[in-house]
Amino acid sequence: MNRHNTFMVKTALLINYAVFSMFLNLLSIFIMQSITVYHASAISAGALESYQNLTQAAMAFIAFSFLLKLGYKRAMIITLFIMTIVCFFMPILNTYWAVKMFLVIVGISFVLVKISIYASVGIICNTENAHVRFIVLLEGCYMIAGVISMWIFSEFIRYAPEHWMFGFWVLGIFSLLGGLFWLIVPLDESAIQKAKSESFLFQLKEIGGLFKRHAVIMFAVMIFIYELLEQGIGTWLPTFYNYTLSIPNYVSIQIAILLPLCFGLGRICSSFVLKKLSWQLMFFIGFIASGILIFCSVHFSVLGSGKNATGFFDVPKIAYLLPLMGFFLAPIYPALCSLILSHTPKEKHVTLMSLILIVTTVACSAASRYIGIMFELVGGNLAIESTIIPIIVLIFLIVPYSRLISKKVA
Secondary structure, rough: OHHHHHHHHHHHHHOOOHHHHHHHOOOOHHHHHHHOOOOOOHHHHHHHHHHHHHHHHHHHHHEEEEHHHHHHHHHHHHHHHHHHHHHHHHHHHHHHHHHHHHHHHHHHHHHHHHHHHHHHHHHHOOHHHHHHHHHHHHHHHHHHHHHHHHHHHHHHHHHOOOHHHHHHHHHHHHHHHOOOHHOOOOOOOOHHHHHOOOOHHHHHHHHHHOOHHHHHHHHHHHHHHHHHHHHHOOOOHHHHHHHHHHOHHHHHHHHHOOOHHHHHHHHHHHHHHHHOOHHHHHHHHHHHHHHHHHHHHHHHHOOOOOOOOOOOOHHHHHHHHHHHHHHHHHOOHHHHHHHHHHHOOOOHHHHHHHHHHHHHHHHHHHHHHHHHHHHHHHHHHHHHOHHHHHHHHHHHHHHHHHHHOOOOOO
């Protein structure tokens, strides 16, 4: 593949991933709006993520088989056009069950998109360094796009609270444009021709076979624990501001936008920093800094101190502290995924991505449900503070994982 075609593919992958980021980063808004608009309980709202993530987990078990036969490019085009149609109908339906339906459809579509995107990166990036850097950049753009979608919906909630779902029409336009762009982008998928001929049962055994490798087991454990941390805070951050600091809904969303913004900036910056700094040291610094930020945010917050806030700059200064953890945690997830993928043959990337999606979706659902129960039982402060526990565990796993990943994975 020549340089021009590679650039076109990379651009299309970035756009595609950004569009789905806009869909997936709405979960925190859905949780808050479900409580305030549809009058759902915190426990019920906390279960919303299960509609998206458990669907992803189930889909990941079967997606790799027909995805190889369908083709990465075709799968991404189809999912973008499906989401365009779904976005058109959301404001018309405007019910709690419609939110659940949306999450199920997004869950199914995202499995196809993420596996296709990550596997496509393996096709166009031939070195470990190039793979890590593009994956980190990809995830950085993912988080920036999430900021844009959250800001769009915060403006609808602020100026047209009864019609907040019309924000879906804006997202539908982005999805349509992404699908149309893929129609003119060439993608050479000849590297996966061998895997296309393999049976479903053989590919299913391949997933089970991955667990015979110690590096993959350690990777799965670290990804699971990391998602408990990131998703536990990320999906409940607007509700934490609204519930604990009494900051108004639309302002809570605007402040919470700082979290994915910090993730995005952190990932873009780390794609350059990784040239000079080892990933092990970057992980250690990120975990320590994040733990300090969580501890300080919880212990220096004053209940109800943001009730008079009317805009982004009117909230208590402590509210700006917690989202900064995103900058330090930013490279963890993409670096973990890239390290394991770059040590795995290209024809097995789809199988490995299926495993990654299964682990992450189960962890995300567990995190959201856990924080929801903690909110209901002990309040927002203790719920958020409990996420320091995964940080401590991850710090102790850095060295063992580093030793395992240095061995050949597959």
